[in-house]
Amino acid sequence: MRINGELGAGIGWSAATLLTGKGLPVAHQEAVLEERAVSIVLNGQAYAVMMVTPEHLDDFFMGFLWSEAIIHDPEEIITWEWVTENGAWAVYLQLTAAAAERAQHKRRQVLGGSACGLCGTPLLAGLIPFAPLESSFCCSPVSIRTLMLQMQEQQALNHSTGTAHAAILGYRRDYLVREDIGRHNAVDKGIGAAIQQGLMPGEVNVLGISSRLSFEIVLKAIGFGIPVIAAISGVSSLAIELAESHGVTLIGYARDDRMTLYAHSERIQKDWMPALSPLCD
Structure with a gap:
């Protein structure tokens, strides 16, 4: 190969x-x-090895560390350096003392696969370090449909290989798309890209994904203050429970002029109204 x-x-x-x-x-x-092992080394100590598509890797580790609640501000990453050898990647990051202490409490135990969001987390207790969301954002069903279609149009890796998952983040009447072999990684890349563009929690309104919607993806959205999540495929029971308890609107099967609302449906207008832009606010 x-x-x-x-x-x-x-x-x-x-x-x-x-x-x-x-x-x-x-x-x-x-x-x-491509699928490659990416080692994340924090202040000289190995934190995790993740299986990732080696594209937009800076976005990946930024979003991953945010979703892990290790960094609360991008300024907590002092510096970083990428090293590659024999097809594997490693990123060496220097964090502030506060971020390094959080990492020490959350250190993972095993390799995390491309389909894994919480693999290796030492304790299941305390998996939700984020408060419930409060957001007045609302939108129409057609705006969600438009955003999901834009995601599909922007899936360059998937168009070439038929293998990549995607995540789209809608904000300020704009959007960004990231792809990866892993659906959790695609979301982390999207969050990392948003951070690097200067967006902060609460400024992204909608997360769309090209896959099923599980607990871990809802957790990542809560961590970045995203009030609406839409998936092309179905949702899990635990995803619904978490969305209900933490103020997240959950949408499944968002395709072919239909969608199913599972939690906090009050943010979605119930008639299929036209919208002038991908997001109505």
Whole structure:
């Protein structure tokens, strides 16, 4: 397999054989989504090893540390450096004393896969370090549909490989999209990108995802003050419970001119009203 060597490339090429019922096997080179081990080292101590698509990696660790409640302000990251060897990546970060102490209390125990949001967390107690949200934001169903369509249009990695998850963050009548092999990673990248663009908790109104919606993704949204989450696929029971208790509007099956509201539906207008922009506020 041949992999692009640039940081942030995200796509490699593999020899493949196509079999169909229409003729002989066809050998060709096929685009595949990269998955690499990324070690996160905080103040000289290994914190976690995550399986990530190596694109927008600065966004990833920024959003990951925020979602872990290790940093409360981007200024708590003093400096960082990326190192790569034999196809694996490591980021060495220097944190302030307060952030380093939080990390020490939350240190993970095992490798976290690309499909894993809370793998390796030592204790299940205290998994929700964020307060319930209070937000007066509301929008129409068609604005949610528009945002989800924009996410699909912007999925460059998925268009090339058919393998990437995506997250879209809607804010100030604008949006940003990030992709990854892992749905949790895509959300972390989105939050990290928002932070690096100067957005702070409560300034992003909607999170859309291209996958199912689980507890961990609701938790990440709460941590960044996002009051509405929409998923193309279904939602889990624990996601609904967390959304209900923490003031988050939860939407599943947001596709094909339909959606299902599971929690705090008061933020969504009940008639399918037209909107002039992706977000109505």
